[in-house]
Amino acid sequence: MRRYRSFPLPGPGLPPGLPYIIGNEAAERFSYYGMRAILVVYMTQYLMDAAGRPDTMSETQAQAYFHLFVSATYFTPLLGALLADGFLGKYRTIILLSLVYCAGHLALAMDDTRSGILVGQALIAFGAGGIKPCVSSHVGDQFSVHNRHLLERVYGWFYLAINLGALVSMLVTPWLLVRFGAAVAFGVPGVLMAVATTLFWLGRWQFAHVPPAGLGVLREALQARELSRLGQLVVLYGLIAIFWSLFDQTGSSWVLQAAKLDREIAGHEILPSQIQAANPLLILLLVPLFGRVVYPALERWMSLTSLRKIGLGMALAAASFAVVAMIQNAVDHGARPSIAWQLLAYLLLTSAEVMVSVTGLEFAYTQAPLTMKSLVMAFYMASVALGNVFTSGINFLISTPDGGSRLAGAAYFWFFCVLMAVTVLVFAAYARRYRAGSYLQPDRADA
Incomplete structure (x- = not known):
């Protein structure tokens, strides 16, 4: 059997397997965000029972189940990380769980009942979630101390691939639902x-492969020094979780709000689910803008560390x-504002995403000890899960027996706005005491 290389190739250039990773990520993100874009609409308008009769959910129920699914997708990275770092390695874990992922899409396509959506979402949550920490840390594994200066740029490309796939899928998939x-x-x-x-799979011989550490990864995690490092990161990620409790509502409460707005743009009425495409489109524009203009401008006023970027992003969230609370207040009093106001909210939230998520990916990788890259990435992604569990719990809590809500209208959005503002203050206080480290793979000659 042909052996994989254990470490990245020496040299200052770009890794040879990079095109396969970027192409894989663009296609995988199309699949995930396309499916996710229509979930709330599907649950509130298309679900059937076994006899073929409508069996739809209320808006509050659909929001709760949507965020429960997203949270599951971001908790399962812990399992994927243990498989990758401890036993199978990243490549084999990604291939195996990708097949599970495909089976989940098949279940959703073939069964339009609540049972079908349960099975499909469970398989997708395990497959998509399991590969998340492996793919992002696999990118970092292609680099060493000699080409680390390219890592930030490549993570930017990686994030652009995510959002290019998401942009196309968020425009196409809602149309497919209505049309076909x-x-x-x-x-x-x-x-x-x-x-x-x-x-x-086609790029398997071009990748650098870091071998799994076996049970040693767990022993290392239990060492006092590593427990201390993980403990500091877990506190940070717990605070960042509140950001995700807001951000992922673009797929739930913001879609439901969009249905109540004037959605005509240039003489064409867009679907409520399609407005989500504003986020990946803005990402494609804002990532280079922040790198070349915004960050250099801010650097003139302050030392712009990773944690300061994240804190500023949370404030923008x-x-x-x-903004969406004020839009909802107008809706609550008989008005029908233009969707352009929600686009303003998307601009602010996407700017926040650039500062929190793009920065957070690189920060999580560099803070992780060498044999625990996927595991620490999984903890970072668990913050997304925790945020969505919180949002799901709030929606289950405020749901009334008749399908209504105890926190209705603009009050719902103001609740999350105030929560985020308080979290920013706590995050800023904690970040001042955090001591950052840096762990990157050595070249073969340095190992």
């Missing part, structure tokens, strides 16, 4: 996931929810 029905709308993302898996 749920089977096609869920089936097309399944095909793209199969393409993503194939692309990753609070501002975005203030």
Whole structure:
């Protein structure tokens, strides 16, 4: 059997396996965000029972189940990380769980009942979630101390690939749902996931592969020094979780709000689910803008550390929810504001995402000890899960027996706005005491 290389190739250039990773990520993100974009609409308008009768959910129930699914997708990275770092290695874990991921799309496409959505979402949560920490840390594994200066740029490309796939899928999949029905709308993302898996398999001999550490990864995690490092990161990630409790509502409460707005743009009425495409489109524009203009401008006023970027981004997230709260206040009093106001909120929230998520990916990788890259990435992603569990719990808590809400209208959005503002203050206080480290793979000659 042909052996994999254990460490990145020496030299200052770009890794040879990078095109396969970027292509895989673009196709996989199409599959995930396309499926996710239509979930709330599907649950409130398309679900059937076994006899073929409508069996839809209320808006509050759909929001709760949507965030429960997202939280599951971001908790399972812990399992994927243990498989990758401890036993199978990243490449084999990604291939195996990608097949599970494809099966989840198939279940959604073939069964439009609550049982079908339960099975499909469970498989996707395990597959998509399990590969998340492996793919992002696999990118970092392609680098060493000699080409580390390219790591930030490549993580930017990686994030652009994510959002290019998301942009196309968020425009196409809602249209497929309306035009051809749920089977096609869920089936097309399944095909793209199969393409993503194939692309990753084709690049197998171009990748640098860091061998799994076996049970040693758990022993290392239990050492006092590493427990201390993980403990500091867990506190940070717990605070960042509140950001994700707001951000992922673009797929739930913001979609439901969009249905109540004037959605005509340039003489064409867009679907409520399609407005989510504003986020990846803005990412494509804002990532280079922040790198070349915004960050250099801010550097003239302050030392712009990773944690300061994240804190500023969290403040922008609070501002975005203030905007949607004001939009909802107008809706609550008989008005029908233009969707352009929600686009302003998307601009603020996407700017926040650039500062929190792009920075957070690189920060999580560099803070992780060498044999625990996937595990620390999984803890970072667990913050997304925790935020969505919180949002799901709030929606279950405020749901009334008749399908209504105890925290209705603008009050719902103001609650999250204030929560985020308070979290920013706590985060800023904690970040001042955090001591950052840096762990990167050595070259073969340095090992």
